[in-house]
Amino acid sequence: MLGALVAAIVTSKGWPAVRETFFSWEAFKASFPDVLRGFWLDVRLFVIVEIVVLALGLLVALCRTSAAPALAPLRLIGAVYVDVLRGVPTILVVYLVGFGVPALELSGVPSDPVVLGGIALALSYGAYVAEVYRAGIDSIHPSQRAAALAVGLTQRQAMRHVVLPQAVRRVVPPLLNDFISLQKDVALVSILGPLEAFRVAQIEASTNFNYTPLVAAAVLYLCVTVPLARWVDAMQRRRRA
Amino acid sequence: MSVLEVRGVTKAYGDLSVLRGIDLTVEEHGAVAVIGASGSGKSTLLRCIDLLDEIDDGDVLLDGEVVTDPAVDPVAVRRRLGMVFQAFNLFPHLSVLDNVALAPMRAQGTPRAEAEQRARELLARFGLEGREDQPPERLSGGQQQRVAIVRALATQPRALLLDEVTSALDPELVGEVLEVVRELKAGGMTMLIATHEMAFAREVADEVCFLHDGVILERGAPDAVLGSPREPETRRFLRRLLDAGRL
Numbered sequence: 001m002l003g004a005l006v007a008a009i010v011t012s013k014g015w016p017a018v019r020e021t022f023f024s025w026e027a028f029k030a031s032f033p034d035v036l037r038g039f040w041l042d043v044r045l046f047v048i049v050e051i052v053v054l055a056l057g058l059l060v061a062l063c064r065t066s067a068a069p070a071l072a073p074l075r076l077i078g079a080v081y082v083d084v085l086r087g088v089p090t091i092l093v094v095y096l097v098g099f100g101v102p103a104l105e106l107s108g109v110p111s112d113p114v115v116l117g118g119i120a121l122a123l124s125y126g127a128y129v130a131e132v133y134r135a136g137i138d139s140i141h142p143s144q145r146a147a148a149l150a151v152g153l154t155q156r157q158a159m160r161h162v163v164l165p166q167a168v169r170r171v172v173p174p175l176l177n178d179f180i181s182l183q184k185d186v187a188l189v190s191i192l193g194p195l196e197a198f199r200v201a202q203i204e205a206s207t208n209f210n211y212t213p214l215v216a217a218a219v220l221y222l223c224v225t226v227p228l229a230r231w232v233d234a235m236q237r238r239r240r241a
Numbered sequence: 242m243s244v245l246e247v248r249g250v251t252k253a254y255g256d257l258s259v260l261r262g263i264d265l266t267v268e269e270h271g272a273v274a275v276i277g278a279s280g281s282g283k284s285t286l287l288r289c290i291d292l293l294d295e296i297d298d299g300d301v302l303l304d305g306e307v308v309t310d311p312a313v314d315p316v317a318v319r320r321r322l323g324m325v326f327q328a329f330n331l332f333p334h335l336s337v338l339d340n341v342a343l344a345p346m347r348a349q350g351t352p353r354a355e356a357e358q359r360a361r362e363l364l365a366r367f368g369l370e371g372r373e374d375q376p377p378e379r380l381s382g383g384q385q386q387r388v389a390i391v392r393a394l395a396t397q398p399r400a401l402l403l404d405e406v407t408s409a410l411d412p413e414l415v416g417e418v419l420e421v422v423r424e425l426k427a428g429g430m431t432m433l434i435a436t437h438e439m440a441f442a443r444e445v446a447d448e449v450c451f452l453h454d455g456v457i458l459e460r461g462a463p464d465a466v467l468g469s470p471r472e473p474e475t476r477r478f479l480r481r482l483l484d485a486g487r488l
Contacts, residue, residue, distance in 0.1 A: 143326065143328060143330045144330060144332065146288075146293050146326070146330065147324075147326060147330035147331075147332070148332075149293060149316075149319060150291055150293060150319055150322075150323075150324040150326075150393075151319075151323075151343065151344035151348065151392060151393070151395075151396060152316065152319050152320035152344050152348035152349070152396055153316075153343075153344065153347055153348055154316050154348075157347050157348070161343060161347060162332055162343075165334050166332075166333065166334050169334065
C-alpha cells in the first residue's frame, strides 16, 4: 500500500516540480545551517517553558485538589484558569500575550517577544498539565491518604510523601505526550517575530521561492519528537512489565 | 483511667445513620473486640476514633482527654494511635522498610538512621527480616498485613485499632496475622479489634461487643456473649456464622 502511494506520487505529473520546490538538495544544504541556528532557539525555549509548565501545572493541580475550606478562592482561581486557557487556541494566547502585553506600555514588564511567547506557551500548557496532574492525584485511592494520616502525617505530608509520588509516577506517559506537543508548538512563537527554526525557514523559502527550508525545519523537529516518542513508548512498556 | 473511651458517639453519612449512640471503654492493656455483620458500623467506629471521620455527636476520649473537641489537633491524636486496615493500605511506592520508617521520620522527627534501625528491629521481631528492601506487592497478603501492623507500631502508639485485619486474607494466611495480634496482647498492648474471627475474639478479647444497626446490642465477657448470647439478634448473627463454617 505504502509502495503504491509512493509510486503514485513520484509518477504524478507534478512530481518533478514538487521535488524541486520541496526536496531540493542544494536548497537544503544552503538553508540548513541557518535553520539549525534557529532551531537552537526552539530547543532552549522548549526546555525553559517545559520546566515552568511542570511547576505551574503542579501548583494549579494542588490548588484544585485541596480540600481545606480556606482554600476555596484558590480552587476557584485554578478552575477559571484551566477553563479559560484550555478553551482558547494556543495561537490566540500567543497573539494576545505577545502583542497585548507590550501595548500596555507598563514599565518592568518584559517586551522581548521570545520571553512573551514563552509566557504564553507556559500559560497555555500549564492548564493542560494541571489537568494531567489532577487526574493523577484523583486516581490515587483515598485509602492511601487515610493510611498516611493514620500513621500521623499531616495533610500536607500525606500529599507530599504518599499521594503525589504515586500520582506523578502514574501520569509520566501523558506528561511526556504533552512534552512532545509543546516541542512542536514552540514554532507558534514565530508569529511574534523571533528567528526560530520555522520563521527562518519561512523567510528563506519566500526569498528563494523554494520550500525546502521548511522541510529542513520539519526534519529537525522530527529529530527531537521521534526519539521523545520512542522514549515515551519505552517508559510505558517498562511500567506494564 | 481508661485509655480509650467512647461516649454516645453518633455518625451519619447523609441520611444513612451508621452509629446511633455508641459507648465503649478500653482499659490499659485491655482488648475489646467489636463483632457484627458487614455494614453494622465497625469500620466507621474505628475511623471515627482515629479522627479519620468526623463524628456528629458524642465524645471520644484518649487518656481522659476529649480528642473530638474541635480545638484538639487531630494530627497529634492520630500520632498517639495506631490503625491497621482490612486492605493493608501499604504505600506501594515505598519499600517495606520505608513504609515502616516514614512516620517516625516525618511525624516524629526521628533521624533516618535511627528510624531505619528501629524499623529493622521491629520487622525482624515479626519475622519479616530479609524483606526490608522489597516493594510490598512482592509479599504475601499475610506478610503485607504484618508489615502494616509493624508500621502502626513504629510510632509506639498508646492503643491499636485493628479493622478486620484478616478479612482480606486467604484462609491459610489468617493464622500468622492472628499470631501477631496474640503476641501484642501478651505484651500488654491496648487494642480495639473489629473482627469476624469469633474463636480469636474469644481467645484474645477481655470484652466482646456485638454491634447491630449502629448500636451495641450486647456486650460482656467473650464466653458469655459468644457462648450464651441473650439477644435474639446476637444468636441469629452467630448462627449465620456457624452455618457459613466461620465459627
